[in-house]
Amino acid sequence: xxxxxxxxxxxxxxxxxxxxxxxxxxxxxxxxxxxxxxxxxxxxxxxxxxxxxxxxxxxxxxxxxxxxxxxxxxxxxxxxxxxxxxxxxxxxxxxxxxxxxxxxxxxxxxxxx
Amino acid sequence: xxxxxxxxxxxxxxxxxxxxxxxxxxxxxxxxxxxxxxxxxxxxxxxxxxxxxxxxxxxxxxxxxxxxxxxxxxxxxxxxxxxxxxxxxxxxxxxxxxxxxxxxxxxxxxxxxxxxxxxxxxxxxxxxxxxxxxxxxxxxxxxxxxxxxxxxxxxxxxxxxxxxxxxxxxxxxxxxxxxxxxxxxxxxxxxxxxxxxxxxxxxxxxxxxxxxxxxxxxxxxxxxxxxxxxxxxxxxxxxxxxxxxxxxxxxxxxxxxxxxxxxxxxxxxxxxxxxxxxxxxxxxxxxxxxxxxxxxxxxxxxxxxxxxxxxxxxxxxxxxxxxxxxxxxxxxxxxxxxxxxxxxxxxxxxxxxxxxxxxxxxxxxxxxxxxxxxxxxxxxxxxxxxxxxxxxxxxxxxxxxxxxxxxxxxxxxxxxxxxxxxxxxxxxxxxxxxxxxxxx
Numbered sequence: 270x271x272x273x274x275x276x277x278x279x280x281x282x283x284x285x286x287x288x289x290x291x292x293x294x295x296x297x298x299x300x301x302x303x304x305x306x307x308x309x310x311x312x313x314x315x316x317x318x319x320x321x322x323x324x325x326x327x328x329x330x331x332x333x334x335x336x337x338x339x340x341x342x343x344x345x346x347x348x349x350x351x352x353x354x355x356x357x358x359x360x361x362x363x364x365x366x367x368x369x370x371x372x373x374x375x376x377x378x379x380x381x382x
Numbered sequence: 383x384x385x386x387x388x389x390x391x392x393x394x395x396x397x398x399x400x401x402x403x404x405x406x407x408x409x410x411x412x413x414x415x416x417x418x419x420x421x422x423x424x425x426x427x428x429x430x431x432x433x434x435x436x437x438x439x440x441x442x443x444x445x446x447x448x449x450x451x452x453x454x455x456x457x458x459x460x461x462x463x464x465x466x467x468x469x470x471x472x473x474x475x476x477x478x479x480x481x482x483x484x485x486x487x488x489x490x491x492x493x494x495x496x497x498x499x500x501x502x503x504x505x506x507x508x509x510x511x512x513x514x515x516x517x518x519x520x521x522x523x524x525x526x527x528x529x530x531x532x533x534x535x536x537x538x539x540x541x542x543x544x545x546x547x548x549x550x551x552x553x554x555x556x557x558x559x560x561x562x563x564x565x566x567x568x569x570x571x572x573x574x575x576x577x578x579x580x581x582x583x584x585x586x587x588x589x590x591x592x593x594x595x596x597x598x599x600x601x602x603x604x605x606x607x608x609x610x611x612x613x614x615x616x617x618x619x620x621x622x623x624x625x626x627x628x629x630x631x632x633x634x635x636x637x638x639x640x641x642x643x644x645x646x647x648x649x650x651x652x653x654x655x656x657x658x659x660x661x662x663x664x665x666x667x668x669x670x671x672x673x674x675x676x677x678x679x680x681x682x683x684x685x686x687x688x689x690x691x692x693x694x695x696x697x698x699x700x701x702x703x704x705x706x707x708x709x710x711x712x713x714x715x716x717x718x719x720x721x722x723x724x725x726x727x728x729x730x731x732x733x734x735x736x737x738x739x740x741x742x743x744x745x746x747x748x749x750x751x752x753x754x755x756x757x758x759x760x761x762x763x764x765x766x767x768x769x770x771x772x773x774x775x776x777x778x779x780x781x782x783x784x785x786x787x788x789x790x791x792x793x794x795x796x797x798x799x800x801x802x803x804x805x806x807x808x809x810x811x812x813x814x815x816x817x818x819x820x821x822x
Contacts, residue, residue, distance in 0.1 A: 282812025342773030
């Protein structure tokens with residue numbers, strides 16, 4: 270429980286310290302989904318979802334490759350199982366944000382039925 | 383003073399305390415302490431408003447709704463000490479380690495902007511530099527350490543940053559100035575001397591990190607082939623955990639660094655760039671192009687000169703606070719506790735030690751306020767994110783006995799890794815700030 274509490278507040282603290290980035294992403298996503306709703310298209314679009322997933326998987330791979338350098342390190346120091354798992358999880362989280370941003374764009378690109 | 387035991391007050395409080403006890407058993411002290419309360423009207427004075435003082439103030443202000451908490455400290459700037467190694471090696475700007483005490487001080491505590499000058503534990507009072515006498519029911523001493531640069535003959539902190547002189551410890555300003563000296567050295571090379579004193583020190587990994595990261599800067603800036611580095615430890619080791627001591631010494635050997643043991647910096651001639659070390663074979667004078675000074679450390683003067691300091695044993699020489707290493711209660715005055723670097727306890731003088739010892743002090747203080755014996759025990763937890771390169775670290779966590787006790791079992795304390803670096807560079811400051819708020 271202590272460890273869960275610690276992890277929770279670690280994340281809360283990290284989000285607070287990076288509030289400008291967090292707010293920018295939230296505003297961007299709100300604008301994209303707002304535009305999707307205003308466009309009159311359905312919020313649920315299977316084809317856009319599938320294509321968004323493909324984009325997210327590509328982003329996941331690219332981000333995983335770039336993340337060590339983005340954190341001031343390099344692949345040289347990605348050294349054992351915990352590193353690989355954390356790298357996969359962190360880049361998956363970022364790829365999730367990419368998916369959330371790309372999905373409304375793809376849904377809006379599709380012609381109205 | 384204190385009339386009622388700490389007790390539940392109604393069903394909700396019963397539930398909270400019951401939950402807290404259950405959590406204590408299930409999950410450990412930190413979570414349990416968050417639910418602990420006392421209705422007493424006790425007055426707790428916290429001497430010192432650093433990391434331990436602020437964290438205690440936040441937790442106690444919630445735990446003593448009818449009590450009074452007074453923090454005595456004149457300093458408005460709050461330094462994130464664990465980040466100074468990154469400032470002194472050019473990775474972080476100075477601003478990143480500067481915080482304001484007022485941003486973390488809870489509004490319902492009394493903040494006396496003065497410094498404790500004298501302790502009078504027989505009369506339950508402290509006297510401030512301004513001459514104010516402040517009485518207390520309970521006292522927590524959290525005054526940190528005193529850097530004794532004056533203990534090194536010829537040392538002048540104003541010269542840090544020039545004449546090849548560096549020292550990460552003094553302040554963010556001097557850490558930034560140290561980077562200028564290290565940056566120049568990383569290009570030009572020459573003789574580099576790194577020191578470790580014989581006294582207990584704050585963040586015992588910092589002198590090692592400074593050495594590792596300077597080597598990496600030499601590697602990056604082309605000075606490594608022109609550099610000759612020696613690490614002088616006043617002790618017989620460079621780190622108290624045998625595995626990591628051997629790892630560091632062997633890695634340095636691979637990097638061409640010579641480690642000298644029982645070699646203690648005693649004198650520096652800044653103008654002629656010469657350092658004198660006391661060794662078992664007598665004094666040795668060495669010229670340098672870069673000298674990284676780690677000052678001897680001791681308890682702040684008001685503690686050292688009070689009845690609260692150890693008078694015998696290994697911590698008497700530094701005048702460290704005489705506390706029981708398990709309960710952190712004073713050995714002679716049961717209404718006095720110690721927290722943080724000032725404690726005369728083995729090993730830990732780190733922010734991580736503060737993080738886990740604050741809940742112990744709060745729990746035991748509430749017990750004593752309640753008229754009970756302190757029941758919570760501190761295991762000596764401390765942590766050192768040992769930076770070995772820019773981009774790699776080992777997250778070493780251990781207890782009083784030197785036993786490795788990783789918080790997360792999936793982080794191997796014997797493994798250099800990228801994730802440990804991310805923890806140090808990205809995650810530890812947010813955690814530290816949450817600790818100040820009393821959340822972790």
